């Protein structure tokens with residue numbers, strides 16, 4: 297089955313749809329014939345995207361939702377199930393970055409990472425999955441981890457920690473769905489993007505005191521890779537095609553992210569200590 301045969305006619309709910317990867321996923325889901333629910337804290341961004349999608353002949357609604365707040369995500373779910381019916385695809389995508397040494401990290405920035413990147417995904421699962429499991433209809437849940445879910449990088453520890461958490465949460469969730477007897481129609485999938493053009497590094501937190509220079513030079517290093525980053529629409533097309541093929545790990549750049557997965561497996565299997573890389577990151581140009 298093609299992505300449009302599988303997903304066309306269904307409802308897609310995408311958190312963090314106002315920019316970057318989420319906006320690309322929303323545009324592509326609409327092209328596949330899905331009704332798209334755009335959820336974000338940035339009301340202006342999702343209103344503009346809703347207008348763009350509708351002007352192109354698609355169907356979309358925008359709902360302001362803060363994934364940090366369980367009641368906000370529950371209100372989103374209640375509205376979607378009431379107004380649009382069954383959800384075929386939930387994408388827990390909203391996420392934020394943080395730069396700087398861990399010991400310099402402001403408490404509020406640590407909490408922001410935990411609340412958006414980890415609790416936000418949990419809130420999505422809690423609000424949507426029981427209803428998705430309650431019918432025999434096929435449905436998909438994608439959680440956004442990252443290449444940072446399998447790599448270790450200094451000066452981004454809270455983010456890297458959160459993406460490892462999302463990967464583990466998603467792997468456990470897949471087993472739980474199977475244990476509970478829903479794996480015949482509920483597809484849990486982990487998304488591990490490599491570098492994809494977005495606003496994530498601009499909107500990332502930094503540090504107020506301590507080594508602010510180290511934090512900002514890491515931000516600059518990450519902004520440098522944006523020039524070579526994948527287009528979000530192209531990334532979305534790859535992810536939808538992989539989802540239909542039944543893979544568990546959905547990967548925007550299979551070679552580049554795959555090499556990080558292989559490296560992680562090698563480090564763990566040889567029980568080596570983490571080693572500082574010269575460039576402190578995986579080079580996307582090696583794709």
Ligand SMILES: NC(=O)c1ccc[n+]([C@@H]2O[C@H](COP(=O)([O-])OP(=O)(O)OC[C@H]3O[C@@H](n4cnc5c(N)ncnc54)[C@H](O)[C@@H]3O)[C@@H](O)[C@H]2O)c1
Nearest residue numbers: 312314315316317337362363390391442491492494495496
């Ligand atoms: N861009 C990349 O290279 C890359 C790589 C790997 C993983 N990811 C992951 O992809 C996801 C999307 O990131 P992106 O790069 O497109 O970022 P982005 O900053 O371009 O977009 C993130 C969106 O999430 C929204 N958002 C932030 N906090 C929110 C909240 N509390 N509730 C609801 N919405 C909120 C923002 O307003 C924004 O529209 C993240 O989970 C990120 O970790 C991105």
